[in-house]
Amino acid sequence: MLRPLRHKDFAADAPSVARALIGATLLVDGVGGLIVEVEAYDEDDPASHCHPGRTPRNQAMFGPPGHAYVYFNYGLHWCLNFVCGPEGHGSGVLIRALQPTHGLERMRERRGLDDERLLCAGPGRVGQALGITKALYGLPLDQPPFKVLAPNRRQPIDVVCGPRIGIRRAVDTPWRFGLAGSRYLSRRF
């Protein structure tokens, strides 16, 4: 059965947590699905929001693991991260794509689209489909409105990785992880 993830499940370094999150289930107010694509970001990583050190915007990533780091991107999109790593070391995992399983009608309303495949295929789309806003900034992932459940351990999960998308620094760091062959990815690997 699916086990809720707890704070210590997020205590490892960002790439390890990112890889382990593929196949997990993410719900916000009962709406969401299977995590099929994520990216890791770290304080020692020039592409990360926490690389410059603690700021008002990124402070949640320096807090305890297992909480939400939410940011507003390109003046349009709300994006969701899971804070990970030891407390005090800024790191997080960006949720880039889901395979929708719960609350598809709610997602379709919010997205203004029918195509299941495009509901959550990209970090901005996930944000819109799940109703992510700054109201969720810093909230713990093991309490409502969040629910994060471990991957089903019965069946193996084939994880692929590659370079991250949409960044200009550290472009060769292979910290994008995905479920092999999934049709719900934001882009092919």
Next chain:
DNA sequence: AAGTAGATGTTCT
């Protein structure tokens, strides 16, 4: 199928 422009607000130099 692939490329480009435009939207829009916060953060950074």
Next chain:
DNA sequence: GAACATCTACTTA
């Protein structure tokens, strides 16, 4: 001012 962990609509092929 420029950059930015993006998406959509529209063009050209």
